Amino acid sequence: MNLEFLSPLGFAGGLAVLAGALFALHRLRVRHREVIVPTTLFWKQAVEDSLARKLTASFRHPRAYLFVLAILALLLLGIAGPSFQSEGDSDYVILLDGSADMARGDCLPEALALTQELLEELPRDHTTLIYSDATPSTLLAPGEANLLFGARSESLVPSSAPETITTELLRLARESRWNDRPLSAYVIGEAVLSGELRAELNQASDGRLTIQRVRANIESAPTGEPRKSNGPVSDSIEATDRKPAGPWDDSIIAFGMAPAASGEWGAIDLWIETGDESAPSIQGLEDVRFESAALKRGSGWWVRNLMLEGLPETLTVISALAGEPHAYALSLDDRAELAVPTGRGAIGVWLGADAPDAFAAAVAADPGLFAAPKGEAAVAIGSAANLAGTSNATWTLAPRSDLEASMVATSEGGSFAPIFASLDLAGIERNTGKQEANAPLDPITFAERGEAGPALWCDAALFAPPFELIESRSFPLLVGFAARWLAGTQAVVPFAMAGHALPASSSESLVNAAGQAFASAGAAAVPPAAGSYGDTVASLLSPVTSGSYYQPGVLTNQSTLPIPAVAIGDIQVGGGSALPTLLLLLALLLLAIEWHVFRTGRMP
Amino acid sequence: MAALAFEELFDPKFMESLHWLRLVAGRVPMGGRFAEQRSKAMGHGIEFRDFRPYTPGDDRRLGRVFLRLFEEMEDLPVYLMPDLSASAYTPEATGPPGGETPLAPRAHGGLRAAMALATIALGQHDSVGVFPFSNDVKVAIRPQSGAGRTMTFAKVLSGLGPETSGPAATTDLVNSLRKFEGMRLRNGLLVIISDFFDPAGIEAMTKALGRTRHKLLLLQLVRKGDRDPDPVRMSGDLRLVDSETGDAQNLSITAELLNRYRSAYDHFETGLTDFATRRQCGLLQLDVDQPIVDQLATLFEGGRYEV
Numbered sequence: 076m077n078l079e080f081l082s083p084l085g086f087a088g089g090l091a092v093l094a095g096a097l098f099a100l101h102r103l104r105v106r107h108r109e110v111i112v113p114t115t116l117f118w119k120q121a122v123e124d125s126l127a128r129k130l131t132a133s134f135r136h137p138r139a140y141l142f143v144l145a146i147l148a149l150l151l152l153g154i155a156g157p158s159f160q161s162e163g164d165s166d167y168v169i170l171l172d173g174s175a176d177m178a179r180g181d182c183l184p185e186a187l188a189l190t191q192e193l194l195e196e197l198p199r200d201h202t203t204l205i206y207s208d209a210t211p212s213t214l215l216a217p218g219e220a221n222l223l224f225g226a227r228s229e230s231l232v233p234s235s236a237p238e239t240i241t242t243e244l245l246r247l248a249r250e251s252r253w254n255d256r257p258l259s260a261y262v263i264g265e266a267v268l269s270g271e272l273r274a275e276l277n278q279a280s281d282g283r284l285t286i287q288r289v290r291a292n293i294e295s296a297p298t299g300e301p302r303k304s305n306g307p308v309s310d311s312i313e314a315t316d317r318k319p320a321g322p323w324d325d326s327i328i329a330f331g332m333a334p335a336a337s338g339e340w341g342a343i344d345l346w347i348e349t350g351d352e353s354a355p356s357i358q359g360l361e362d363v364r365f366e367s368a369a370l371k372r373g374s375g376w377w378v379r380n381l382m383l384e385g386l387p388e389t390l391t392v393i394s395a396l397a398g399e400p401h402a403y404a405l406s407l408d409d410r411a412e413l414a415v416p417t418g419r420g421a422i423g424v425w426l427g428a429d430a431p432d433a434f435a436a437a438v439a440a441d442p443g444l445f446a447a448p449k450g451e452a453a454v455a456i457g458s459a460a461n462l463a464g465t466s467n468a469t470w471t472l473a474p475r476s477d478l479e480a481s482m483v484a485t486s487e488g489g490s491f492a493p494i495f496a497s498l499d500l501a502g503i504e505r506n507t508g509k510q511e512a513n514a515p516l517d518p519i520t521f522a523e524r525g526e527a528g529p530a531l532w533c534d535a536a537l538f539a540p541p542f543e544l545i546e547s548r549s550f551p552l553l554v555g556f557a558a559r560w561l562a563g564t565q566a567v568v569p570f571a572m573a574g575h576a577l578p579a580s581s582s583e584s585l586v587n588a589a590g591q592a593f594a595s596a597g598a599a600a601v602p603p604a605a606g607s608y609g610d611t612v613a614s615l616l617s618p619v620t621s622g623s624y625y626q627p628g629v630l631t632n633q634s635t636l637p638i639p640a641v642a643i644g645d646i647q648v649g650g651g652s653a654l655p656t657l658l659l660l661l662a663l664l665l666l667a668i669e670w671h672v673f674r675t676g677r678m679p
Numbered sequence: 680m681a682a683l684a685f686e687e688l689f690d691p692k693f694m695e696s697l698h699w700l701r702l703v704a705g706r707v708p709m710g711g712r713f714a715e716q717r718s719k720a721m722g723h724g725i726e727f728r729d730f731r732p733y734t735p736g737d738d739r740r741l742g743r744v745f746l747r748l749f750e751e752m753e754d755l756p757v758y759l760m761p762d763l764s765a766s767a768y769t770p771e772a773t774g775p776p777g778g779e780t781p782l783a784p785r786a787h788g789g790l791r792a793a794m795a796l797a798t799i800a801l802g803q804h805d806s807v808g809v810f811p812f813s814n815d816v817k818v819a820i821r822p823q824s825g826a827g828r829t830m831t832f833a834k835v836l837s838g839l840g841p842e843t844s845g846p847a848a849t850t851d852l853v854n855s856l857r858k859f860e861g862m863r864l865r866n867g868l869l870v871i872i873s874d875f876f877d878p879a880g881i882e883a884m885t886k887a888l889g890r891t892r893h894k895l896l897l898l899q900l901v902r903k904g905d906r907d908p909d910p911v912r913m914s915g916d917l918r919l920v921d922s923e924t925g926d927a928q929n930l931s932i933t934a935e936l937l938n939r940y941r942s943a944y945d946h947f948e949t950g951l952t953d954f955a956t957r958r959q960c961g962l963l964q965l966d967v968d969q970p971i972v973d974q975l976a977t978l979f980e981g982g983r984y985e986v
Contacts, residue, residue, distance in 0.1 A: 107918035107929050108776065113766035113785075113905075114876035115921040115928045117947065121939035122928065 138678050142669040146662050153658035165257045166217075167197045168247060170240050172264020173208030177233040186263045187228050192643050193261060193289055194221045201256075207243050207264075208234035240266035248280035257283045261646075288640040327355065330392050330411035343415075345378035345390070353395030359387055386415050422562045423447025425465075427457020429472060431538050433545035437554035444558055453562040458535070468528070468561035472535040480522035483532040491523045494531070494560045529561050682840040683787045688794045689833035696972045697798050700979045702805065704755045704894075704986040708866045712824065714754030714804040726750040755805040755986065756822055756867025758893065759793045760859070762786065763839055764813035765847035766876045767900065769922040775911045785900040788967030789872040790836050792898050795975055796870055797832045801825060807832070808864070811839050812855035812873075813848030822864065849923040850877045853887040860891060868986050869893035872965075874900045878924060881950035888954060894986050895960035896978075899951065900967050906944045908937065 112118075171190050177183045190204065194215070204215035204224065214227050240262055251258040258280070262268060268288055276284055331346045347355055347365075352374055354365040360381075368375035390413050397409035424438050425447055434456055438444045449455065455467040462469045475481070484494050537544045544550055672678045709720040729748040767786035772779035793809065800807045801824060808822035809832070820835050842848045850873065859869075869891060877884050888895060904913075919928045930936065955962035963978050965971060978984050 105916045105929075105931070107916045109918045109920060109927075110912065111769060111920045111922050113769040113771070113874060113922055114878070115919050115924075115926055116876060116878060116880075117940050117943040118919055118928050118930060120943035120946075121936055122930065124939045124943075 136678075139669070139673075142665065142672075142678075146665045146669070149658050149662035149665065153655045153662065155655075164198075164201065165259045166254070167202040168258060168260050169193060169197070169202065169204045170243055170260060170262045170264070170266075171204065171206050171214070172240055172262070172266045173206050173211075173231065173233055174239065174264070174266065177264055182265060183231065183233055187231070189263050189289060189643070190228075191221070191224060193263070193646070194224060196643060196646055205243060206231060207239045207266075209239065210234075211239055211243050240264065240268070241272060244272070244276055244284075244286065245279065248276040248284045251280045251283040254283065257285070260284060260286045261289045261641075262286060263289050287646075289646075290640040290642060327392060327394050327409065327411040330413055341384060342380045342382050345376075345381055345392075347376040347378070347392050347411075349374050349376065349394060351394070351396055355392050355394050358391040358393060360390075383415065388415060389413070390415055421445050422454060422558055423452040424558055425449045425452035425455045425457075425467070427455065427461025429458035429461050429535075430456050431545055433538065433550060434554060437551040438558075440551055441555045441558075443555060454558045456558075468530060468563075470531040470533065470557060470561060472538070473532050475534040475536055478522075478532050478534060480520040481534045481537060482520070483522045483524060485524040485526040485528035485530045485532075487525060487527050494529075494557060529563065531557055531561060683790050683837050685833055685837040687787075688791065688837050689830060693791075693795070693972065694798060694829070697795055698802070699982045700799050700976065701803060701983050702755060702757065702796075702800055702868070702986060703983045704868070707753050707755045709751075709753070710865055711753035711756065712804075712806070714752060714824065716753055716755045716803075716805065718751040718753035720751040720753070726752075754824055755800070756865050757796065757800040757805055757807045758822070758859070758864065758867055758869045759796060759807065759809045760816065760855070760869065760871045760873075761789045761793045761809070761811050761836075761839065762813070762850060762871075762873030762900070763811045763841055763848065764850040764873075764876075765841060765923040766850055766874055768841040771902065771904075772912075773904075773909065779912075782902070782968060785874060785902060785967040786841070788965055788971055789898070789900050790839060791971040792872050792965055792975060793870070794833060794836050795972055797836075798829055801829055801832070806867075809835060810859055812852070812859075813842070814851040814854060816855040816858045818862075822867075847923055847925065850875070851879070852877045852884050853879055856887045856891060866893055868896060870896045870898060872898040872900065875947075875951060876923070881947050885950060885954040889958065895955075895958060896984075896986075897951070897955060897960065897962045899962065899964045901964045902967060906941060906948075908940070 169190060171186060173183075177186060194202065194204065199221060200218050202215070203213060203217055205211050206214045206228075215221070215224055244260060244262075247258060247260060268286065273286055276286065327347065327349055330348070345357075349355055354367070354374075354376055357363055357378070363378050363381065366377040366379065368377060392411050392413075394409040421442070422444050423446075424444050426434050426438070435446065438446055447453075449465065449467075452467055454470065455462050455465045456470040456472070458472050462471055484491055544553070669678070704716045706719045707716040709718055711718065726749060731748055763786060767789060768784040770784070771782045773782060774780045797807045797809070804824050804826075806822040806824040807820070808818070809820040810816050811819050819839060820832060852871070852873065852875070871888075875881075875884060875897075888897075914932050916929070916931050919930060920926070921928075952962065961978060961984070963974065965974050
């Protein structure tokens, strides 16, 4: 048998649907059996009783209904916790640190308890709770019940990432600029918050963002004295105020590298900082020798003159305590990784006769540069006459009248960032042409052209009185970076601190330009930040360090002022009232009235 | 529905079983005929009752200053009101659907009870009248006395049955009692033999009963299934048809509905019992499927029923 309009499957399916529909209809079908009874009087009374309980019956108890409705409405309103807020009041945001630091000891549970306490103090409708881990997320949006916090925070664990509080604060600062209401941010956790950060955020938010660090017990918080700390080259590293007084981290604290201090080209020095006294080990490099450096807290270790050639792409340092239980430590602190830069090829530089002698001295002092014949050099430096006919990348020393700025760079499709960065690193301030008109001697101006390049033009007067740039100790740095930029080779990052993502714009640009994945340095295993290292001086090949995550210039030599902490009890928040309690009491009163009316027979 | 056969009422065994039962009245009203019940009147009987002082007009020939009073013996009027409404003749059955065993109408049980009471009353020279009722009251037998009239009563009672023409007769005790009171009969014992399934409800019924000036004896005709419906027959989806009004009620029998039915029935029972207690009148539930005399005998403690 064939089916013309339906496939067998369609027929079976249709039959199944019909069977289902008919089954449902048959469930509704009723066939009454007739029975004659002496009287249906009692059956009718029974049915009337059941009819009275049907939804479709006429509504007979409006008073009782209104009573119950009012009571429930009051209860609901009371539970909802209404409060009156005026327009001038602030919005609140709680930033809960979820970085790797929070895994230490009971940091996170304590922070969660503190957060719960703070949530009770702040107006729910105007409070946002952000969990700031590697990818910050909103835990509680404005208006959401505080009870949800318990459920949502159950599965929270610190992420293997540096703190992101500062990034979030920057975002909030930018957003608050456009909001009608001021924004108060409460930071809970281990993130380092400096006075400089507050100043930056204040500027970014146009003064609409206030930041407070929250502590359970204000008496234990440090005072706000100015604090200076030195880089890892120094023998004194101060812990930040977020670390406990006792042994706080006995694994890898910092791991970084620098060009070898010995001057050996193609070699690097490694800096490892540990919380304990035992020397760590480097995976795959069993024979290296660790030089200890005394620190106030923990130990510092140098590995000198490690040749880049033959090194693995990634260096992994392992704590001596790895695998053993130890207090205040994370297992992820036991290892730290750092990508190794590629080898450093020396760049040949030809100097024209018009180039000042200081250029030759700078080339000689830089192991990455060497004096080469004109035909073999990658970079040629000299006057326009000297450089005529060269096919190399050129650095022309020209009269100021020939240039639109003191220094002009050309690059077609290339990035000017590295050369900008080199000027930053050299401490040379840049400014606009307008400022130059007002102050012709200061500062140096800089311009860029999208022409074929790379090429560099400089006002020859910069290297003569009154500028005498060649007398500056930054001059060799300028020569080194400029030659590397012109040659198109990788600029070796002076130092990369594990746990920091090379935050300064200049350093970041260098890394990106070189195509190196330095942003991932240490990302696989991020030790907590050891502290801040602002007190450093730039000099060629010195192991310049990066500073805290948010630090506009690594060479600003600023001290840090920690943001003072505030206790929850001291937080003053407008709004809030006893209204919920009053509503609940009113509901109880109505309930009593209803009971009385019911008992006195005035209501069914 | 067939009427009760004369042989079923005038059965020698049935008559014999009633000989030891007696209706005894405290004081019957004056104005009756000479019989065996003590009357409120004092007169010429042979049983000494009381003295009373001489009053002018008494026969002075006796030379005494007081008079002796003797009991006056008169008859007790007994008015029997059997229920002939359609509910009393409802064809009822027992057993599962399809295999039912028909039951005798409950009116038959009522007529047997009426015959038994008539036999007892006639046997002690009391006057007995039969006033069957449904939506109205009728006079089947005017009050009369004499043991020789038993056969007449049996014939009349066996001839009673439901209305065969016109709509089914409903129970209207209120109207029936009003009509009965209008007959201005001598105060006596009014025996109402009914299922009391009056659509007017128990409250209206008891109110009407309370207005009567007669002594009351209520014989309630019941069946086991009245309070607890047969779970076999009364299950599933039913269309219940009222035998009196013809009203139909569609129901799906559930345990909850049955509970509510029982509550309604209990309310009815309680109303009747409370009235009997209040009025201090007799109330006997007669299971029409059981022997009538045996149940009536429970009313006659020591063979006597004090009216």
